[in-house]
Amino acid sequence: MSFFPFAAVVGQQELKLALLMAVVNPAVGGVLIRGEKGIAKSTAVRGLVDLLPEITVNHGCRFSCRPENRELWCVDCLATKDEPSTGHRKVRLVNLPLNATEDRVAGGIDFSATVERGKPLFQTGLLAEVHRGILYIDEVNLLDDHIVDLILDAASSGMNRVEREGISFCHPCRFSLIGTMNPEEGELRPQLLDRFGLCVEAKGNADLDERVLLLMRREQFDRDPCSFITRFSSRNDTIRQRIRAARAILSRVRMPAGMRVFIGELCRENNVAGHRADLVMEQAARTMAALDGDDEVTNNHILRVAPMVLIHRSREGRPPPPPPPPPPEDPGKPENTTDQAQNNSGQEDFPETDGRNAPQGQDADSQNDRQQTRREQEGAGRKDKDRPEQDGQEQAAQEAEAAGTVGNQEDQLFDIGPTFSVKKITMAKDRVVRRGRGRRSRSMVSQKQGRYSRAASFGLAGDIALDATIRAAAPFQAERSGSLAVRLEPCDFRYKIREKRIGNLLLFMVDGSGSMAARGRMAASKGAIMSLLLDAYQKRDKVAMVTFRRDRAEINLPVTCSVELAGRLLAEMKVGGRTPLSAGLIKGYELMRNYLLREPGGRPIVIILTDGKANVSMGEEKPVDEMLRLATAMAREERAKYIVVDTEEEGPVTFDLSGKLAAALAADYFKIKDIQAEELVHIVRETQ
Amino acid sequence: MKEKKRNYPFVAIVGQEKMKLALILNIINPLLSGVLIRGEKGTAKSTAVRALAEILPEIEVISRSPFVLDPDKEYEQYLAICAALGVEAGPADALERNTQKVQVIELPVGATEDRVAGTLDLEHALQKGEKRVEPGLLAHAHRGVLYVDEVNLLDDHVVDILLDAAAMGVNTIEREGISFSHPARFTLVGTMNPEEGELRPQLLDRFGLCVNIRGIDSVQERVAIMERRVRFDEDPATFCDRWQEESDRLVTRITMAMELYNEVEVRRELLHDIAQTCLEVGIDGHRGDIIILKTARTLAAWHNRTEVQAADIKEAADLALPHRIRRQPLMDIPDSMESYRAAGTAL
Incomplete structure (x- = not known):
């Protein structure tokens, strides 16, 4: 199999440097490559295979024991070898596919051999193969939790302990992790994130000439891989030489005490959790020096590696500004305090992931240096994003006026009210996935x-x-x-x-009666729904929507994954007429029940937006009584979670019918004025 | 012997030129890595893909191996696979080879991952007490077409396997006591109805080309569709025979384009145009650039030219870019670059 040569990868200097550092010094602790699709993440890693150095091992040992270190030998070597027998082999890059099962990762019984011999024999897994090598996980954020746990366990103890299938076995297992991920597909668990010594945010190349160069190289490679590889073999040799030289002098690189202080300050200033960052940065700086052929670490080396070490650990989450302060200097205190404040607010929600992958804001920011035209577009986009907030308020005022003049029977159309920051939703995504996992085990x-x-x-x-x-x-x-x-x-x-990752069903039951038209309530409700839809879009949740107005309830949107469709329908939703609340409840319940029949493990979240003033009944009962009776029946469905949002206007006389509805449903109850739309999102999150 | 089931002929499909073109380009050049066909129900999506089987070219493979390996270029992999299976591999010059048509392998939406990726051969394990790999769909799809109907409904974990394999061109199995890998480079053809939900971004990007199709508005063409369909249902064999000649012409043209492809040249300034276009619309990564270039070259070959023209690039961009544009949440995938730009200026 011929891979695209490492040296031929255009641009991506940070990425290439980080990979080289991981190869030169395993103590750096591996590299995580985050970035959009199609930017040579995987290509670079695969190209690396060709550059890996050799290590000495005990000849024929399946755990790659070091010959010189007898205390750490595996049981096999201890049993069969009196003398170290040195062999050489290349460092391995072991690929962990996403569909790996536990027995192949940690190792398990070798059944062919066991049947033959009649006693349990151990078959090594990937963790044995990767000892002293590199474990490569493509799309690491999609890896199953259970496998992640195995890897974390091995990585933190340096040993792989197998206690399963009648086997008790233990072998040394030290490796560096290389992972690639596209943040669009979800974030990484914080523990795993922290395991990666370095992190690189890679982007597409914005330079026209380099893009063309890249195109030409790729095309030449596809046409004739062999001659392309030959063409770059001398450049690959140079890199190989550099790695070898760096490995040779690495242990001699000195770290002056002053530099350690500098590292400590950098880490403190960036608010990193724990001390791993300091340790990694020291190793990384030494490796950097070794790669440059220097035998002493300087400022420059540290500054070069600092972003890679800090980017995924800094609680601010943003790429740290190339830190300017020379070692002995007072760290900027005022900044620190603001950091602290923000920090506290975000602490419970894994701050490391905070905001960095906000698909709109941050991504847009990072792309800004691309192109003038592009920048303008983005700028316009952001303005749009800011505007709805004011717009929403103006709108609310206009609508209040409108409500006064327009009769209740008229159909009205409201724009979608303000939606809220994507940043928060991203945090939610992260958190929900984790909780979702917990629930998963029950549903599976x-x-x-x-x-x-x-x-x-x-x-x-x-x-x-x-x-x-x-x-x-x-x-x-x-x-x-x-x-x-x-x-x-x-x-x-x-x-x-x-x-299995199961998405949730968000079922919206929206009151479309005339009373909802007043005071921009509909706009606010639409805004809230829209925000939840955006959230659902990223988590691949299912959504459905039922509205009730005039004399009947309608399923506007059957259960679907198409959030696009939901968004369009939401924009088109009209308001006017009376309130057939019980019909709405029944329609929604039917929809939910059908969903639960198909997905018995599902947990629908039902969000009812209404003022509770039911005035159309289905049978002979009074509308309100009927509504409450139905609600009580619906409450018996334990798998569903209900949320009632009361849209009733504050005034001298309130009926608090929504409150009663909520009580009957055993639902969480909120008033529309209390819920900034943002809070509604929080509520949903908590129930998940 | 029972007569084999006839598929509706590819050439007899009315309209939907863009979809047909995208499929043909993928046959000519498998490096385009597939096409995603988005459209409403009943727009001949599946018919077209199934009909592909008739017009696919022939390839040489190593005999008696389920892995569809190229006897000239993949001998090394063949050796590795034989070693892993404990089978004896012949020397390179005495390799048995035969030719077969490129295959369309269908991946049903409900497929389990062990059938997709490959798994432990249970029969062998129980009878002999030895473990052996039973290759999955990805092995059979190597060098062929992997067709996923309703690709947006595919289970997440099956998608992950596809992504893994598509990224590497290799399928690695590390499960159920088995450690095994084999080449798996395939043209991924997916159809979907966007009303049922969109694709995951990472998977979306793996499709080289993307076409949006709708029902045909012209009454005449609608009538033609009905007529042809009825005639096909009444007597498939005669219907297919009637279209045979045109089918053959298409196959010849495809074969010629395949031969010509390697000679197609691109002027450097056109490369600039490609990069410029991609930068302008703002896409993630570089796969868009690469695919446009390949598509443009394939188009030139299809039109029996050895030089890419600016029009080829434009047409290629229409096929390769719409699904790669960085979209706002909830924004639809535009039909073509023109409609995207028009929408952009309208805002």
């Missing part, structure tokens, strides 16, 4: 869908993990006999444990 029991990540001796009947079952049966085959090579007994059976 009832379904035979999802990714098979491991096996256990209990589980859903019929979902047998045959591979694990055979492994469990393997040691006993010598005692059993039959026509098949492998004879299974009930006690051998293992079942699949699957993981």
Whole structure:
């Protein structure tokens, strides 16, 4: 297989440098490459394979023991070797595919050999293979939690302990992680994020000439890979030489005490959590010096690596400004205090991820240096984003007027009110995914869908993990006999444990009656719904919408993933007429029940926006009584979570019918004036 | 012997020229990495993809191996696979080879990941007590077309596998006690109805080209569709025979374009145009540039030219860019670059 040569990757200096550092010094702790799609993230990593240096290992050892360090030898080496027998091999770059199962990552029983020998034999997994090497995970943010846990465990202890399938085994396991991810697809768990020593934010190249160069190189490579690789082989050699030289002098690079102070100050100023940043930065700076062929770390080395070390740890989240202060200087105090303040507010929500991937704001910012035209567009975009807030207020005023003049029976159309900052929603996404995972485990029991990540001796009947079952049966085959090579007994059976990310269903039941037209309530409600839709867009939630007005309820939007469609419908939604609340409740309930039949593990969140003034009933009862009776019945569906948003106007006489509705539904209850639309989003988040 | 089921002929599809062109370009040049067809129900999306089977060219493969390997270029991989399977591989010069048509492999929406990626051969495991890999759909799809109907409804974890494989051109299996990898370079063809939800951005980007299609407005053409369909349903064999000649002409033209492709040259200033266009509209990464260039070259070959013209670039951009434009949330994928620009100026 021929890979695009590392040296031929155009631009992406930071990215290339970070990868080289990880190769030169494993103590740097690996690299995380974040960036949009199609910017040579994976290409660069694969090109790296060709540049990896050699290490010495105990000959034939499957755990790659170091010959010189007898205390750390694995059991195999201790048992079979008296003398170290030195062999050489290249550092490995082990690719961890997303669909890997636990037994292949950590290792498990080797069933072929076990059947043959009649005693459990260990088959090494990827974690053994990667010892002293590099573990490469493409799209690392999509990796299953369970596998992430295994890797974190091994990474923090430097050992891989296997206690499963009747095997107890332990082997050394030290590796650097290289991961690539596209933040659009979701964020990384903070623990895993912290494991990556360095982080690089890569962007597409904005330079016209470089883009053309890139195009030409790619085309030449696709036409004739062999001659292309030959053309770049000498440049690859140069890099290989540089790596070798750097590795040779790395241990001699000195770190003056003053520089340590500088590192400490940099880390403090950027508000990093814990001390890993300091340690990583020291290693990174030394590596940088080694790559430059210097034997002493200087300011420049530190400044060069600081952004890579701090970017994913700084609680501000923004790329730290290329830190100007020379070592002995008073760190800017006033800045610090503001940092602190913001910090506190954001602390519970993993501040590291805060804002950095806000798809609009931040991305737009980082792209700004691209092109004048582009900048203008973005600028216009941002203005648009700011404007709705004022617009919303003006609108509210206008609508209040309008409500006074326009009769209740007229249909009106309101624009979507202000939506709120994408930044907060991003934070929510991060958090919801994590909670979603917790819930996932409950929902997966009832379904035979999802990714098979491991096996256990209990589980859903019929979902047998045959591979694990055979492994469990393997040691006993010598005692059993039959026509098949492998004879299974009930006690051998293992079942699949699957993981699945389930999106939520957000079901909106919106009062479209004339009373909603007053005081910009509809605009505000639409704004709130829109914000939730934007949130759902990123999480791939499903949405549905029911409105009730005049004499009936309608399903405007059946359960769908198409948030685009929902957004369009929302903009077109009209207001006017009476309030058939019970019809609305029933329609919504039907929709929800059908959804739950298909997705028994689902947790619909039902958001009812109304003033509760039901004035059309379906049967003989009074409208309000009917509404309350239905609501009480609906409350029995335990899987659903209800939220009632009261849109009733404050005044001398209030009926508080929505309050009663909320009580009947056992719902969370909020007044529209209390809910800044932002709070509604928070409410939904909490219930998730 | 039962007569084989006939597919509606590709050439007999009325209208939908853009979709047909996109599919043909992908046959000529598999490096375009696929096409996404977005459109409402009943617009001949699936018919067109199924009909591809008839007009696909032939390739040489290594016999008696499910991995569809190229006997000349992938001998090394063949050796590695044989070693992993414990099968003996012949020497390179005595390799058995045969030719077969490029295949369209259908990936059903409900497919489980073990069937997609490959898994443990259970029968073998139980009978012999040995583990052996049972290749999945991705192995069969190597060098072929992987067709996903309703691609937007595909389970997330299956999408992840596709992404992994598409990124590397290699499918790596590390599951159920098996550690194995094989080449998996395929043309990904997906159809979807956007009303049911959009694609994940990362997957969207993997499709080289994207076309939006709608029902046809012209009454005449609608009548033609009905007539042809009825005639096909009544007597598929005769219908297909009637279109055979045109089908053959298309196959010949495709084969010629494939031969010509490597000779197609691009002037440097046109490369500038490509990069400029991409910078202007603002797309993520560089895959857009690369695909435009390849598409333009393929277009030139399709029109029997050896030089890319500015018009080719424009047409290529229409196919390769709309789904790559950085969109505001909730913004639709534009039909063409012109409609995108028009919308941009209207705002």
